[in-house]
Amino acid sequence: MKINEILIHHGNDMKEMAKCLLKHSEVEKEIEKNSHVGIKPNLVEAKPASTGATTHVELVEAVIDFLKEIGIQKITIMEGSWVGDSTEDAFHVCGYKKLAKEKRVELLDLKKDTYITKKSYEGDLKVCEAPLKVDYLINMPVMKGHCQTGITCALKNMKGCIPDFEKRRYHQMGLHGPIAAVNTIVKPDLILVDAINGDLTYEGGGTPVPMDRIFLAKDPVLIDAWAAKTMGWNLEEIPYIQIAEKLGVGSSNIHDAIIWEIGKATRKINPRTLRGEAKDYGEFVDEGNACSACYATLLYALKRLDEEGKLVTIVENLKIGQVYKGLSFPGMGVGDCTSGCDKNLPGCPPEAGAILEFLRKESAKGK
Known part of the structure; x- marks a missing residue:
């Protein structure tokens, strides 16, 4: 498979779709029989893939079956959920514990892994060793939206390969720089993107968008550029x-990319319409270096409040994020970092x- 290729498969049978792309890519020529293969899904939290938050276990199963068919015996599924959530719970809820037991592969919680320090464009970064x-x-990321970075796909999925305290620090550093930098350290050999029904507005899921497709590529920059275009972003x-x-991680030149499509698109997706349906609840928030888990959860709660017709009663912006830690502010704050708020x-x-x-409760007081 060439570095500037993207293979796309449309359809409903996830296992067959994944196996078809893997065979078409001739990836078996790259992997030696005695290799130790790692699989990094997106299990940001303990929510089933049907919510649009996590990688479908059926796709990972198909990859494992393919690897075993070509003689690979040592396989490890590895992931570290976002700060504040349990990877072990995600493994259970998303079906990975059952899969690992049935397929006799290792399941590794990267929150428990050792880490080392690596130099990068953003300075020293801590990275899990496994x-x-x-x-x-x-x-194996999910193509979905993100409350702070717009999208999350191949490049950002590597954030699961760092310890929790480093995840918090990435937010202090502004997210974009360290996300790019960690990809100069942790370098996947192959990317299979789950675009079956990712939530295109919120990385924690809840409003999945049926798209019925998966992507296969080798260049994480190229696949993310393609994902951004697909979702309607520049x-x-x-x-x-x-x-x-x-930083030399890859190329964003999708105009010269070789795009192969297999199967027929089962649904027509209008990226601009999808983005237009997403209300900007961030306008109700004063966000200062908040961790994704905290900020995204707040936005989801605001969406729920809006659906109840109570959002209009929020007359002051909610404070959230690490910049408020240890300080006193008037008004409302969400999370431990804003404990100094009234x-x-x-x-x-x-x-x-x-x-x-x-x-x-606060909206009721405002009436």
Whole structure:
């Protein structure tokens, strides 16, 4: 498979779609029989793939079956969920514990992995050791939206390969630079993107968009550029893609890419319409270096409040994020970092239900 190729398969049978792309790519010529292969899905939290948040276990199963068919015996599924959530719970809820047991493959929680320090464009970065030790790494992200970076796909999925304290620091650093930089350290050999029904507005899922397709590629910059285009974004709106390109991670030149499509599109997707349906709940928030888990959960709660017709009663912006840590502010704050606010909901991160109840009570007072 060439570095500037993207293979796309449309359809409903995920296992057959994945096997077809893997065979078409002739990836078996790259992997030696005694190799240790790592598979990195996106299990950001303990939510089933039907919500649009996590990688379908059926796709990972298809990859494992393919690897075993070509003689690969040592396979490890590895992931570290976002801050505040349990990877072990995600493994269970998303079907990965059952899969690992049935297929006799290793399941590794990267939150428990050792880490090392690597130099990068963004300075010293802490990276989990396991993804660096495998002979061949397969990145299996979900193509979906993100409350802070616009989209998340191949490049951002590598954020699951760092310890939790480093994930928090990435937000202090502005996300885009370190996301690009970590991809100069953790370098997947193959990318299989789950675009079956990703949530195109929120990385934590809840409003899945049926798209019925998967992508296969080798260049994470190219596949993210393609994903951004598919979702209706311009590259200038997703800085980490262009930063990664400048760092030599890959090319964003989708105009000269070789695109192969297999099967028939089962649904017509209008990216601009999809983005237009997403209300900008960020206008109700004063966000300062908030972790994704906290910020996205707040936005989801605001969406729920809006559906109840109570959002209009929020008369002051909600504060959230690490810049407020240790400071005192008037008004409402969400999360432990804003404990100095007059009204605060603690948690790291707080659950969406708790945020919703907090906002309901405050909205009732405002009537």
